[in-house]
Amino acid sequence: MADSAEEKQRRIVEARLKLRERFFEKMKQSPAQSDEKPQGAGPANRHGMPKLPIGQHETEKWPVLDLGVKPEVAQDTWKLTIDGAVEEPVELDFAQLLKLPQVEEQSDFHCVTAWSLMDSTWSGVQFSTLAALARPRDDARFVMTYAYDGYTTNLPLEEALKDDVLVVYARNREPLSREHGGPVRMITPQLYAWKGAKWLKRIEFMKEDRQGFWEVRGYSNSAHPWRDDRYS
Numbered sequence: 001m002a003d004s005a006e007e008k009q010r011r012i013v014e015a016r017l018k019l020r021e022r023f024f025e026k027m028k029q030s031p032a033q034s035d036e037k038p039q040g041a042g043p044a045n046r047h048g049m050p051k052l053p054i055g056q057h058e059t060e061k062w063p064v065l066d067l068g069v070k071p072e073v074a075q076d077t078w079k080l081t082i083d084g085a086v087e088e089p090v091e092l093d094f095a096q097l098l099k100l101p102q103v104e105e106q107s108d109f110h111c112v113t114a115w116s117l118m119d120s121t122w123s124g125v126q127f128s129t130l131a132a133l134a135r136p137r138d139d140a141r142f143v144m145t146y147a148y149d150g151y152t153t154n155l156p157l158e159e160a161l162k163d164d165v166l167v168v169y170a171r172n173r174e175p176l177s178r179e180h181g182g183p184v185r186m187i188t189p190q191l192y193a194w195k196g197a198k199w200l201k202r203i204e205f206m207k208e209d210r211q212g213f214w215e216v217r218g219y220s221n222s223a224h225p226w227r228d229d230r231y232s
């Protein structure tokens, strides 16, 4: 008999939290390091340096990570809601997303489970463009993103507004497949990849920080790969 979705998710969470335990064991065996410079082999933005953050290895094939469910969201029924602490709540469909200023950007994708997918070309819209549409109020300082599989993840506004944080629909000019979060997902190249929700459904601007799915379960709230900042 097929496992229930809850059972599947429970096992995924258990496996990922075991990785977290192993990381703490390793940390205990190594001396403390200063946070004055990023821990890794290249600059934080990399800019052409073929180097990885500490503890990461490069992958050629793009792995799929989720909570055991891959929601089927058709491009022509996909909708994105932007609300919360904003002047102008927005609802966008795919055609409207395409009418916004489009960007194509190369960046890397670092998963906390230690693989990095380097040099992808992403097509989409900057998060900051979507924010500009909704006009966050002065007291908005954080965002929560919600996905069609029930996943959530939170970000400080200053991270979300970085130029390379995109809401994307294509990688290397191929439409995003369902398993990778198609039709539309978010990417956060300067943070671990769990901060980018696949099957993006809603962006909520918040005055106070709240934690998302993995953050509640002990992943770092800040999630900086260049500081080896994986778990809290």
Ligand SMILES: Nc1nc2c(c(=O)[nH]1)N[C@H]1C(S)=C(S)[C@@H](COP(=O)(O)O)O[C@H]1N2
Pocket (backbone or CB within 6 Å): 062, 063, 064, 065, 066, 067, 110, 111, 112, 147, 148, 149, 151, 179, 180, 181, 193, 194, 195, 196, 197, 198, 199
């Ligand atoms: N909706 C949703 N988004 C998600 C996840 C998820 O389970 N559900 N997993 C996160 C994690 S841990 C990673 S590493 C990346 C994985 O994206 P990929 O499956 O395309 O490699 O998506 C992130 N976004």
Ligand SMILES: [Mo]
Pocket (backbone or CB within 6 Å): 065, 111, 112, 113, 193, 194
């Ligand atoms: Mo991940």
